[in-house]
Structures are given as structure tokens and as C-alpha cells.
Amino acid sequence: MINVVLCGGNGTRLWPLSRTLYPKQFIKILSDQSLFQMTILRNKPFCSKTVVVSNEEQYFLALDHLREIKVEADRFILEPIGRNTAPAIALACLSVHKDELVMVTPSDHIVKNETEYARCINKAEMLANNNHLVTFGITPYYPETGYGYIESDGVEVISFKEKPDKMTAEKYIDRGNFYWNSGMFMFKAGVFLNELEQHAPEIYKRSLIAFEESQLHYDTVRVQKEHMESIPSNSIDYAVMENSQSVKMVPSDIGWSDLGSFESLYEELPKDENFNTISDNYLGIDSAHNLIFSEDRTIATVDVDDLIVVDTPDALLIAKQGSSQKVKEIVGELTNKNSQLRHNHVTSYRPWGHQTVLDSAPQYKIKRVVVKPGQELSVQKHYHRNEHWIVVSGTALVRINDKESLIRTNESALIPMGKEHSVMNPGKIDLILIEVQVGEYVEEDDVVRNDN
Structure with missing residues (x-):
């Protein structure tokens, strides 16, 4: 069985903890492990392989979190933009054999009753092996209005319900045969793709094109933006589950929460x-x-x-x-104002390390920059600012135009405006430097990168 981990969400309802570039699945708020790490480790006993579907901007975060727990994903599928869960799951299923069992799990949920979780997975596996699309319905404890509901008779699904108002949710709880929609699924990859082709043919067709035209580098599938944009955005529930006649539900009392508020x-x-x-x-x-x-x-x-x-x-x-x-209305207001508070924390993470803004004003900005061993910042230049780098720890290999120099602890380098430059960490420990930007404009979009 393959665990498909959906890792592209932004967790806007947990702002300001969760931001676009550091969403809730990577926050270590409940323990010394992130929700993403907990998801990977929880499903590892049941699944022989792991496929992670992620926004390409979060790829390096996922890699770092996997390295921390000493786990390697068998495949990454990187989306340049999100198109909801139906296309994400379609791309994952297209990347594996059609007879493989797939267990789809969001990356930001918790499960506290792992014994019951194992029992539910075993029951779902039997149903999925009989060519059913299986969803997991969570036993509700209170009339939650933030979840969709599944009406069922045992494993037989009667209907899917939208997020209800308080009075409707109370009626669901009183009736006793309504369950929270967990967003977890199990099925054969080919069975899902056949149902998707039948009930949402445009999503299937465009996802197939996007997958076939994607770039494969080792075990990383990079979907091209123009192909991703052509896929209609829709959830698996709307596109498939609410229309298919092959759906079964496993009632699950597993101590579940999506930490959605x-x-x-x-x-x-x-x-x-x-x-x-x-x-x-x-x-x-x-x-x-x-x-x-x-x-x-x-x-x-x-x-x-x-x-x-x-x-x-x-x-x-x-x-x-x-x-x-x-809170999501606050995030909407920030979006309308084009505020970076929606996207970034003071500390932001990059493939090469991370940086923290220590102070800023209209004509200067001061950052603490950490570059991991063997990593290098892209070659770039700026038209509106000079930069001054001071090495605090480690050794920096600094390139300015065609000149290279080693800068050590308590030494510095001046990067004049308009000069191409980069910095690399050639050492065995983190390179830590203080970057002082001074100029008429010190925002992040004053960067011209040289990709050659």
C-alpha cells in the first residue's frame, strides 16, 4: 500500500502561526515533531511507499522534515499552483501502478487512538481490494460546523452533507448516523482514475496531460505551470465521492482532529x-x-x-x-492589502537555509542569514541597494562578478549595487552572517537572478 500525503495546504485558519510559506503541517506546536512528520510516521507501519504531493515552494521544507525523522519519500509530486484535492490525488495515482492500493491522508491531522486507527485501516483495505472507494467517517463528539458530514448506514454511504449551521449540526448528532468527513481515503489507483474519468472527465484529461508533460528528475515530478492551470479546481468529494456508486465508509473513532481552528x-x-x-x-x-x-x-x-x-x-x-x-476573514483582508504577513514569518525558509529579519525601515534592512553546509544562494544583483555581509560563524565563499574570496568569522564583504554576487558555505558547519541592506528600496522584489 502507498501513502499519498497531501501537503499543499496553507492552514489560513491558524494565522498568524500558519503562513503560506510555513503552513501548519510544518509547525511543531504539539510536540517536537511537526504534524507532517507525525503523519509520515503514523502511516509507515501500514504502507511500503510514500508519495508526497506538495506545492513546489514547500518542497524543501518537506525534505528537511523528512531528514529529521530519517525517512525518504519514494516520490514527490510538485505543484506550481494548487488546484484542490481531486487533481492532486489524480497526479499521485497516475504516478503509480493502477492496481496499487493508495491511502490518501492530509499532512496536518492528528490521530490519538492508533490501535483503533489500525483496525479501521484493515477494514478499509478489505473494502478497497474489492474495488470500492473508501472514506473514513469520524465519530462526532459535538455539533461542529466547520466540517462536512457523511450520512451512512454502517459502511453504506447515504449522502454527503455540506458544512452545516449550528442547528443542523445538532440534528445530525441527535440522529446518530452522521460522521465528520475526515478527508482520508483508500482505493486502488486505477479504480479512482476510472471513477474520475467518468464523473469529472475534464479533470481527468487535463491531469493526464499535466502528468505526461511534467518533468521527472530522479523521483521528483515537477508539473508545468501552464498545464496545472488548465486543470479545473475541485475537491475529491465534489468531483468523485458524491457522484460515485462505489463509495463505502469506515466509521472511525480514532481520536482524530484536523486542527482546523x-x-x-x-x-x-x-x-x-x-x-x-x-x-x-x-x-x-x-x-x-x-x-x-x-x-x-x-x-x-x-x-x-x-x-x-x-x-x-x-x-x-x-x-x-x-x-x-x-480568522480566515483576516487573511482575506491581508490578501486584499497585498500584505506579506499572509505569506511570511519574520524567519523564512529556503532550500539553502533560512533568514530572519532583525530590523527594517524604508532605507535599510538587517537580516540574520544561515546557510547550510554545501549550499549556495543564487547568483543575483540589485539595482536599488548595497549589501554588507558580516560573517558571525563559519566560512563564506563570496563571489562578486568574477572575483572569489573566502570570508571568515568577524570579516566582511561589501556588495556594491548592480554587481552580480552569490555566497556559498564550503564548510562543515552552518554559515551565519549578518546582512545589512542600505538603499532607496530594500524590498525582496529588487532581485535580478542569473539562472545561467
């Missing part, structure tokens, strides 16, 4: 005697039932209850418990 995150975090989340950075006086998250600063509350307070270096969220679904 701060309320669901609050339920999973340890709490003190006043039901405030536990943090070394939190002091509460006569305060209860608060979710408090802070990376650095101390947060103190007095006489407040039922709050969500999420503090990051560049953004602060304060909300009432029960209202965090509206």
Missing part, C-alpha cells in the same frame, strides 16, 4: 488548573479557559476568560473562543 488546537494542548494552556511565557491572574501562545514575549492576563491570544514577532491575534473561524 484555534478551538480545536486548544483542546489538544495541556492546560493548568484554570484551563489556560500551559506556557513558560504566560502569567494569568484570575483568568480561565484561555489559549495563550507566545514565541518570545511574556503575556500576562488579568480577569479575562475564553480568549485566544497568539503572539508572533510580527503579528498579534486576539479573539474570543468560539470565533476563530473568522
